[in-house]
Amino acid sequence: MRIRAWLPLTLLFAGALSAQAPQAGQSLTWAYPVPDATPPAGAADPAAKGIPGSSRSYTQAQIDDQYNPPDWFPDEHSPLPNVVQKGVQAQACGSCHLMSGMGHPESATLAGLPVAYMLRQMEDFKKGLRKDPKVHEQSLRAARMNIISAGLPEEDMRRAIEWFAALKPIVWYKVEEAQTVPKSWINGGRMRLPLPAGGTEPLGNRIITLPQDAKRVESRDPHSGFIAYVPPGSIKKGEALVNNGGAGKTIACAICHGEGLKGLGDVPRLAGIHPIYVVRQLYDFQVGANTSTASAQMKKVVEKLSEDDMVAIAAYTASLNP
Ligand code: HEC
Numbered sequence: 001m002r003i004r005a006w007l008p009l010t011l012l013f014a015g016a017l018s019a020q021a022p023q024a025g026q027s028l029t030w031a032y033p034v035p036d037a038t039p040p041a042g043a044a045d046p047a048a049k050g051i052p053g054s055s056r057s058y059t060q061a062q063i064d065d066q067y068n069p070p071d072w073f074p075d076e077h078s079p080l081p082n083v084v085q086k087g088v089q090a091q092a093c094g095s096c097h098l099m100s101g102m103g104h105p106e107s108a109t110l111a112g113l114p115v116a117y118m119l120r121q122m123e124d125f126k127k128g129l130r131k132d133p134k135v136h137e138q139s140l141r142a143a144r145m146n147i148i149s150a151g152l153p154e155e156d157m158r159r160a161i162e163w164f165a166a167l168k169p170i171v172w173y174k175v176e177e178a179q180t181v182p183k184s185w186i187n188g189g190r191m192r193l194p195l196p197a198g199g200t201e202p203l204g205n206r207i208i209t210l211p212q213d214a215k216r217v218e219s220r221d222p223h224s225g226f227i228a229y230v231p232p233g234s235i236k237k238g239e240a241l242v243n244n245g246g247a248g249k250t251i252a253c254a255i256c257h258g259e260g261l262k263g264l265g266d267v268p269r270l271a272g273i274h275p276i277y278v279v280r281q282l283y284d285f286q287v288g289a290n291t292s293t294a295s296a297q298m299k300k301v302v303e304k305l306s307e308d309d310m311v312a313i314a315a316y317t318a319s320l321n322p
């Protein structure tokens with residue numbers, strides 16, 4: 001009884017402490033989006049819709065059905081493996097990674113990544129070797145994949161991965177250096193969208209990724225990409241870190257990630273990948289949220305990187321054509 005009575009007090013005290021002293025890495029919340037408590041006025045649009053170039057039409061409820069997501073352009077890919085189109089144990093891959101495999105900033109790109117690399121990630125997610133870092137646990141990024149991979153039959157997993165690996169990646173980002181950016185909010189699906197009321201705010205040392213056309217992206221349109229607003233000077237700074245290691249701060253990436261960062265063997269491509277995803281991975285490697293055997297190769301690379309360095313690296317890699 002005594003212990004029970006103590007518990008809430010202890011929790012309160014811990015809560016008060018953490019509110020006063022921000023933990024390391026907390027400044028990266030923009031890379032680990034969490035839904036806003038209340039959506040802004042004018043955000044919802046439940047009408048049936050189409051997108052340019054597709055003869056199909058879906059309601060927003062159908063578009064947001066993660067167990068049966070829309071397939072706007074069935075002629076642009078080979079037949080969908082079952083789990084890409086239909087959620088069985090968990091949501092369908094195509095709802096978050098799209099039928100193009102390019103995905104959204106809050107998920108990940110899979111198009112054209114090596115089969116061996118992706119299968120290894122699925123194993124690592126399943127075994128809990130790749131997790132969310134403690135300070136961003138509520139963002140539920142790796143946590144999504146920890147659950148999805150755990151319930152997936154081996155054969156379904158292989159088919160889905162081989163299908164995504166065969167897709168051709170496209171240019172998905174326009175990278176712009178900027179001092180100020182549109183004011184934005186995070187929707188229930190953890191995507192950052194411009195505020196319907198407009199307005200701007202300072203970018204600071206963040207990367208803010210927004211749809212080039214919010215309505216189309218909210219329709220899971222596989223032809224409509226994103227803008228990444230990055231700090232002035234960051235692309236050039238990132239290029240120096242990536243290409244020659246920034247005078248011993250890190251290791252030149254192309255040695256392992258291939259020329260133009262287009263991938264090499266089972267080491268994945270970095271060119272044109274979601275920049276906030278790249279920041280998440282660099283930070284996850286640095287704080288040991290990824291403890292897989294293969295991730296050990298990234299240890300020395302990230303050891304001395306500051307958050308500003310990670311921002312610069314991601315700004316540069318996002319600017320490269322896949
Ligand atoms: C509910 C959304 C969601 C669904 C459904 C989903 N994923 Fe993911 N997936 C994610 C997120 C989020 C990440 C990125 C995790 C992070 O940022 O650490 C991810 C990452 C991955 C990665 C790692 C990519 C990389 O570059 O390392 C692979 C592989 C992957 N998913 C495969 C799949 C497959 C196969 C399916 C279907 C069986 C699937 N995912 C379904 C959200 C999802």
Ligand code: HEC
Binds near residue numbers: 257
């Ligand atoms: C010694 C080889 C090596 C070097 C050098 C290297 N990497 Fe990697 N990197 C890897 C390997 C191997 C993986 C895959 C790890 C895994 O399977 O978990 C990886 C994974 C990554 C990922 C995660 C990709 C994804 O899709 O999730 C990022 C981001 C990354 N590296 C960035 C960089 C950057 C930026 C540099 C240069 C500053 C760099 N790496 C240099 C070997 C290397």
